[in-house]
Amino acid sequence: xxxxxxxxxxxxxxxxxxxxxxxxxxxxxxxxxxxxxxxxxxxxxxxxxxxxxxxxxxxxxxxxxxxxxxxxxxxxxxxxxxxxxxxxxxxxxxxxxxxxxxxxxxxxxxxxxxxxxxxxxxxxxxxxxxxxxxxxxxxxxxxxxxxxxxx
Numbered sequence: 001x002x003x004x005x006x007x008x009x010x011x012x013x014x015x016x017x018x019x020x021x022x023x024x025x026x027x028x029x030x031x032x033x034x035x036x037x038x039x040x041x042x043x044x045x046x047x048x049x050x051x052x053x054x055x056x057x058x059x060x061x062x063x064x065x066x067x068x069x070x071x072x073x074x075x076x077x078x079x080x081x082x083x084x085x086x087x088x089x090x091x092x093x094x095x096x097x098x099x100x101x102x103x104x105x106x107x108x109x110x111x112x113x114x115x116x117x118x119x120x121x122x123x124x125x126x127x128x129x130x131x132x133x134x135x136x137x138x139x140x141x142x143x144x145x146x147x148x149x150x151x
Contacts, residue, residue, distance in 0.1 A: 002032045003070065003106045005099060005115040006041035008134055009034065013046070013060055018116055018134035025114055025132065026064060032114070034061075036069040037101045070105050079104035087123045095119040103129055118142050 002025055011018035012026075025032050034042065039061060046057035061067045072080075080100040088095050099120040106113045112130030115121055121142045124131050133142045 001070075001109055001111040002028075002030055002114050002132060003102050003109070003111050004032055004034050004038065004066070005102045005113065005117060005120060006034070006038045006045065007116055008114050009038070009042050009061070009064065009066060010045055011116070011134070011137070012064070014050075016137050017139045018136070021132075021134050022114070032066075033068070033070045034066050035098075035101045035105050036072050037098045039067065039069045041098055042066075070109065072101060072105065076101070076104050076108050079107060083123060083127070087119075087126070093119045093122060095123050099123075103127065106130070116142065 004022070004025070008018060008022045012022040042061060043057045046052040046060065047054060058067070080097065083103050084095060084097055084100040087093055099117060102113055102115070102120065103124055105111070106124070106129050107127065112132055113120065113124050114132035114134055116134040116136040121131055121133055125144050135141050
């Protein structure tokens, strides 16, 4: 399974640089899912930032087959908190708690993470979590040598 972060889905919906890669992931043989927190992030962004109505935001996720989120249990929540406590650095690695849920979910399910978020990808790399590095909105792709900055 591949765990998508919210950016991956938003990039697809907005036609950004990562859209073709995300489309390929969704069409691939390996299932792709969002976390419950990721579903909330995408819906929030679509409604508040893109001015999409509530029904359309939910329909967008449903049409992509992404409304059925990976459920987060207490163990995943604890793991997400531990990851953030270990890896968060305000200036050098401002990894969000939502992204820590992505990483924790991937750990629990032995899955890979698809993202362009450098702090999240760096955390995954350091924790031994598989990565699908997507281009960011400027077309740059993260690499381990670049650390927390996009390659």
